[in-house]
Amino acid sequence: MFEIVITLLTCIMLCVTLVPLLPSNHWLSRVWEFPRVQIAVLTVSLAIASFFLSSPSMAIVLVSINGLLSVYQIAWIFPYTRLYPIQVKKAVAPYQQSIKIMTSNVLMTNHSADKLIKLIRLHQPDVVVTLETDQWWEDALQPIHSEYPHRVNSPLDNLYGMHLYSKFVLEDVQLLDLIEEGIPSIHCYLVLKNNIKVKCHFLHPAPPSPTENTTSTPRDQELLVIAKQVAGQTEPIIVTGDLNDVAWSPTTRAFRRISGLKDPRMGRGMFNTFHASYPIMRWPLDHIFHSEHFELGTIQRMPSIDSDHFPLLSELVYVNK
Structure with a gap:
């Protein structure tokens, strides 16, 4: 037997x-x-x-x-794993200019906004990106508006709402459905000190699953569209969000190869953000990629906010190239 x-x-x-x-x-x-x-x-x-x-x-x-x-x-x-050489150099404090970004797929039906607000106020990120946020979440996060005067709102009740909160000025903001109608992404410049402009792409493509897209084609297309857009660009670039893909998949590998962007997790760990409720079934679905203009300050998975995703907090340090 x-x-x-x-x-x-x-x-x-x-x-x-x-x-x-x-x-x-x-x-x-x-x-x-x-x-x-x-x-x-x-x-x-x-x-x-x-x-x-x-x-x-x-x-x-x-x-x-x-x-x-x-x-x-x-x-x-x-x-x-930590056995692999790191791809992104660790920045040495004190930092002249850094961007601290928190991404959080809140789970639309989750109403623990107070836990997210508490994390935001504790860690004081410069930029907060929320995913799956509907009108309820937009209203619930109003207490942080005074700290984040620059915002982009796209409340939806289809699990693909998205909100951007920034302490930095935003320029050339575009809210686009790149591949599928009702699946938005945010594209803009963050204006740092000394008028340094960072091109940012905030994404949340739909996953391949029995309840959503039966194939991975739309997700793969969205990632590769962005990869081709940023390939060869010389300006500072950040791509982040819930990509509904694992870091080691062929699609994400192709994204890194085509875009030329770096992954600060390589050589440091997986930073599994999903599923928050099942410790033995977790994968890195929330990502951050960046151009060679940055070194890594910190990257860490945040405590649960009662969503199926943990928030991800990353600090990228701008260095002159």
Whole structure:
């Protein structure tokens, strides 16, 4: 019985490892790009368990299969461990000019606005980006308006509302549905000290799922549209938001390669922001990418605000290039 269970689980792990390699954007295929950490843990465990099988020949086969699957899965997630070289240099205090950004997918049906306001007042970010915010959330966050005089409001009741709160002046603000109607993104310049302008793109594309888009095509298209827009640009750039994609997916890898932007998490950790309620099923869905004009001050996952996402707080330090 033990051998049957190990064999069956190994076959399942083999299938979920191979399915993302199929030339398909269907959510049933792409969803297995997310739990690579969990699959790696399971395949390592199965490889160890296989040593205790009574049949030496079967043990060799199962240890070999699970060992190869483990190596393959770990190769994807390895850049987001502390064993990998950091991609973004750590800034040395004191900082001449920095931008502290908090992104928070609040979960539209969650009404714990007081917890988010408390985090904002505690950490004093320069920019706050809220996702899934409807009219209720817009009204509930009015207490921070005096601290954030520059705002962009897009309240929606379809889980894709978006609000931007900034202490910096905003210029050339555009609120666009890049790919899908009703899925907005915010594009603008933040004007820092000494009239330094940073081009920012705040995104929240729809995920591939049985309840939303059956394929990942719209999400992938939105990320690649931005990647191509910023490719080759010499101005300071920041792209952030809930991208509904994991950091190690082929799409996000293509985004980084095409855009030339850097990921401050590489070599530092995954900073898993979803799902807040299930510790063993978490992935990095909330991202921040930036041009070479920045070094990293801090990046940290914030405490729960009763959403399915944890807020992400990042401080990028501007350096002259």
